Amino acid sequence: MTIDVHGRDLRYFLAVAEELHFTRAAERLYVSQPGLSKQIRALERQLGAPLFDRDRHGVRLTPVGAALIPHARAVLAAWADAEAAVRDARSAQDATLVIGMSTSPGRGGLLPAIRSRFTERHPGVRLRLRQFGWEDPTAGLADGASDLAFVWLPLAGAERYRWIVVAAEPRLIALPESHPLAARDRVAFTELLDEPFLALPAAAPELRDHWLALDARAGRPARIGAEIASADETYEALVDGLGICLVATGNAPLLTRGGVVTRPVDGVTPSRLALAWRAGDPRAEVRDYVRAAARVTRLPATDGHLGPTPDTAGDTTPDTARDAARETAPATAPDTAPGR
Structure with a gap:
């Protein structure tokens, strides 16, 4: 025989089992004592056995009630985990990453190629491109207005950020x-x-x-x-x-x-365009956008805009990518400076 028991019934049962007092359990659950007693009787009818002995001396668990306790706790714990997983999935699905820039990176379809690879892993995450003025060389990273940003090196406040070089150009x-x-x-x-x-x-x-x-x-x-x-x-x-x-x-x-x-x-050094993010950002979406950019920039250049990039740009760990980028000679400017 199949028995359909609601999570609410198990929560009510555990409250009474832990308090061994219907009034205190009702207060803990913010329900009426008669309503709680009615739900427990309904659960006992479904199970075909009493869960509690009630008399003028108090409330005691029956052997059936004692046997149910660990399983009721396990079911509620599993459901709590399921609810958390659903919340996380919905959050990821509704997430938006803001990609800052001073002017469009362009460069042989760089942005569409990164977007294509990124959305394979995060189809529900929206990517929003936001343009920033040249007065902010971090393109929104400094004040949190962007999650990642295409910036020119050298980057102000470099110790606060990690980056990979995505294009090196004369x-x-x-x-x-x-x-x-x-x-x-x-x-x-x-x-x-x-x-x-x-x-x-x-x-x-x-x-x-x-x-x-x-x-x-x-x-x-x-x-x-x-x-x-x-x-x-x-x-x-x-x-x-x-x-x-x-x-x-x-x-x-x-x-x-x-x-x-x-x-x-x-007589002048090349410019270097980098994808940067804040140091210590733990989000998987940020890491995976960086990974997508690293994979794209390892592909052969298709036109004169996408210059050679360091081999280490393909390293997808933030610290390694940062160190690799810093080994290159600092040079560059906002993706906007005089045509910059």
């Missing part, structure tokens, strides 16, 4: 097409030392210095022609002749819209 020089050097096929950076440069906001000093190439100036200060805070501002400043700027190869199309050209420049 830096080009962007010039008004009327500039004397625009007719050249290549330009040496030493020829640009006296030129006015467009600079990132002072709020991002590491990246500002990188895109001014201070490390290639042998101590000579940079001339600042104007400050720029977006790709559009950079383009307008270039067209107006306010200065020139370095730009990552993959972002050159943001500036070469007419009136502006880019040329290879010798």
Whole structure:
């Protein structure tokens, strides 16, 4: 004979078994004492045996009641585990990862390729892309507005983050097409030392210095022609002749819209685009997005935008990925700097 017993009935039974007093058990369960007694009698009828002996001296477990206790506890514990598993599954299904960036990483379909691999493991997780201004070189990681972010190295507050390099690209020089050097096929950076440069906001000093190439100036200060805070501002400043700027190869199309050209420049280190996340973030979704990015960047480059990446980018453990990325020479800037 099959007996259908509700979890509520087992909870009521255990409360009485532990209190051996119907009134105290009812108070513990926040139900009426008559209602509790009625549920226990119904359970006894289903089981075909009394669970408690009741008389004027009190309440005592019967042998059947004593035999039921460990099984009732096991059933309720298993159901509690099932409820927790369901909550976790629903939470994962409803989860959203915010991916920060200053401008779109682009680069040969990098984002769609990562999304495809990630959603194989987390089909219910929504990926939301959010753009941040150049004033925040962490693209939302610093204040928690993003969960992961595509950022340019060097990264401000590097000890707070982990990252893998997803693209390494030469830096080009962007010039008004009327500039004397625009007719050249290549330009040496030493020829640009006296030129006015467009600079990132002072709020991002590491990246500002990188895109001014201070490390290639042998101590000579940079001339600042104007400050720029977006790709559009950079383009307008270039067209107006306010200065020139370095730009990552993959972002050159943001500036070469007419009136502006880019040329290879010798004597400066490459730029490096990284996928970064906060150190100590325990979420599986974050780890798996990093794993997906690492796998994608190990594939052969399909165009000039996706440069060589360190072999260690494929290492999916956060600490190893961080250390591997830090072994490379720091260089780069916001996925937005002067076409950066």
